[in-house]
Amino acid sequence: MKKVRTFLKDSGRVLSVVALIIFTFCFAMFQGGFVSWFIFFTVIPFLIYSVLLSLVPLRFSQIEREVLPTHLKRGDDLLITVRFRNKTFFPLIFMTVREISHFEKQSEHGKLFFVGIKREFEWTYVIEDLQRGEYQFKGLEFIVTDFFGWTIRQKQVRAPQVFLVYPKTTDLAFSSMHMQYDQGAALSKYSIVKDTTMATGVRDYQPGDRFSWIHWKSFAKNSTLRTKEFEDRQSQQIFVCLQQNSSKLFEEAVDLTASIMKIIVKNRVDVSFATAGENRLNMPFVRTESQLEKVMQHLAVVEANGENTAATLLRGDQKELSRSVLVIVTGELTKDCKEVLMDSAKYTRAVICFVVVTKEQLKTIDAPQRTIGQSRVVYLTEDMFSQAFTEVNKP
Template sequence: MKTKFQVVKKIGKLLLLLLLIAITFIYAMFQGGFVSWFLFYSFLPFALYSVFVFIYPLSDFYVERRFESIEYKAGDELKVTLTLRRKVPFPLFYMVLEDVVTESLFQQSSFHKAKSMIYPGFRREMKLSYYIDELPRGEHIYSAVRLKTGDFFGVFEKDAVIECRDQLLVYPSFVEVQYRPLENRYDQGMTSSNVKIQKDTTMATGVRAYQPGDRFSWIHWKSFARTNELMTKEFEERQSHDVLIVLDREYSSAFEPMVTFTASVIRSIIKKGAQVGLVSIGREHQSFAIRGGEEHQGQLYHHLAKVQPDSQFALGKILQGEGLNYSQSAAVFFITASVSKKMIMSVNNYSKRNSSVVIFLIKSNGETYTSEEKSLRAYASSRGIWLKVCYEGDFSSAFAEVKRA
C-alpha cells in the first residue's frame, strides 16, 4: 500500500511540473513581451532537468567495494573504497551515498553511518573512500549501497539500493604473553585416561613384570633369558605441555579483554610448540580438540572473532551439569570475569584428575579487586587451584607467578 502511494505521489508531482510548464508557455503566448518569454525560457531548463531526473534510472550504477587488507584485528584502522560506474553520463547535481553495514562496525567509532555526499556531474566513474579509526572485533556484514539524488527544486527525490555484499571478519587483538609451561607430568595410578601415555622409547630407566597390553618390542629379552620370566622395559615419561582453555561467555564488561587474553595465550602456547584446545561455553558450547600449528590457531581465532557473551548461566552451574572431555595430562585454564565458591568447587573436580588447574580472573580498566575475591583466591589455593587476577593492559605478566598449585 505504501509503495503504491509513493508511485501515485511521484506521478502527481510529474503532472504538476508539466502543468507549470504549460502555464508559463500559455502565459508567454498570451502576454507576450520580453519578461514573459524570459520567464518561460528561464524556467524551462530546470523543469526539463527535473523530468529527466524522474526518468533516469539509478539502477544504471554498478558499485564495487574494496578493502586494503584481507585480515584485520581489533583496533586496526579500516579504509573502504567505493567505486561507482555507470553507462549513461547523465549530469547529476548531487548524490547522497550510504554504505549499508551492520551497526556493530561503528561501536567504537565517532560516527554511526558511512554516509557522504558526492557531486557526480557527467562522470562515468567515481571513487569515494572513508576510514574507521578503530575496528571492533566481530563479523560485520556489508549488504548494499544506498543512493539518493534529486533535482534543483527538490520536487523529485530518487533513491535506489544496489546490492553489494561483503563480509568483514575482524579477529581479536592480542598482546605478547611470556607463556611458561606448567609442571604437569604423567603419573601412574588407578585413574583411567582417554589417551595413551607417551613414553620416550629411546631411554629405558628399568624393568618391571610383563603386563597384558605391553608392546612386543618393550620386552627385555636378556632378563627373560636369565630368569625365564617375561619382563618389560620401563621408559622415561615425557612432560606434557598440552593446555585446555575454557572460556566463560557470561556477559561482563570485561568480555572483550577476556577474548584478547584468550587469543594472546593461544598464540603464545602454539608459538612455544605446545598444543592447545578450547572449550567455549555460551548459549551453544563449542569445543576444539587439543592440537598445535598455525592452521589450528587460525580455526581458534576464527571462532574468537565471532564469539559473543551469550551464556545464560554461571560457569560453576554449567560445569556441575556438564563435564569437560580432555586428556588428564593437559593443564586446564579457566578464563572468566567472575568467580564464586560454587565455581571453585566445580573446578576442584578437575584438579583431582591429575591436571594442573588455573583460573584467570580478567578485569577491565578501572575494576577493583574486592575483598571477597581475595578470600575466594585463598579458598581456591587451599583446594590446589591457582587463581590469578589479570588486568586489561597487563596481560604480559600473566604467567609470572603461575606455578603448579
C-alpha cells in the same frame, strides 16, 4: 506498503513539476510581454530536465570495496575505499552515495558528487575504533537530484561484503604451567609420558614395573628379571574454556583467551578449546593454523549470552579433562564459577582460572583469594596480559 508510498511520493514530485510547466506557460500566454516569456524560457530547461530525470533508468556497476587493513582487531581503525562506475546515459547533476550497512553511524558513510559526464568514481572514508564482531556491507544507495531538488531518484545496488573484527591479542611470554599429578599433591610443570614404541635400554627389575615392560630375552639368558627402559617424553595438555555467563569485562576476557590460544598453538602444546554459549564450540584438538583460525573466528563473534562453560564441560563426558590442565578465562568470578573451582579436582589434573579485573579491583584482592580449593586463581588487568603465564608459576 513501503514501495507504494515511495511510488506515490515520486509520482507526486513528477506531477508537481508538470503542473509547474503548465502554470508558467499559462502565465506567459495570458500575461504576455517580455518578462513573462523570459521567465518561462528561463525555467523550462530545468523543468524539462527534472521530468526526464524522473523517467530515465539509473545504472551503476563495477562496485568495488577495498578494506584496509585486511586483518582487523578490536580497537583498529578501518580504511575503506569504494569505487564504482556510472553507466547512466543521461547526464546527472548531483549524486549522493551512501553505504548500506548495519553501522550505527551509517549516515556518515556517504559522499556528494558533482557528476556531469564523469563515469569513474571513488571515495575513501574511515571508521574509527572498531569493536569485535562481524560487519556486513549490503551495497550502495544512490540518490540523484536535479538543480533545485524538484526530482529525487533513489536506487540501491547490492554489493555484499562481510569481514570480521578479531579480538585484540597480546604477545604473551610463554612458560609451561604447573600441573598436578592424578592423585598426589605435588606439582610438576609437565606430565611424564613413557614412549613405549621404542626401548632405549634395559635395567634391573623394580617393584611396580609393568609386566609388559619385562625384557624376556635377557631373562631367558641368565634368569634375572630385567626391565626395558623407554624415553621419557615431556608433554603438557591444556584445555582452555571461556566463561560466557557474565558480561563484565567480557571483551577483555575474549582478548585474553585469544592471546592464550595463539601462544599455545605457536609453542606446539596440545590444547583443546570450548565455549558453551548459543553458538557453542568444542574443539578437542587445536594444533594447526587453520584450526586456530576457526577458534579466532568464533571468538570474533562470541557473546556473553551462554552458560557456565567450565561447569558444562565437567558435567559432560570430557575424557581430555582428566589428563589436562583446565584453563578458565572469565571477566567475573561468580558464585557458580567458585563452585566449579572447588569441585574441579575430581575431574581434572589442575585448574588455572584467569580473572580479568580493573586496576581498582586488583588492589582489593588478598592472597587467600588466589586459591580456591586446589585451583589457582590469577587476577590480571589488561596491561598485565603479557605476564599471564609468569603469574601462574609464581609461588
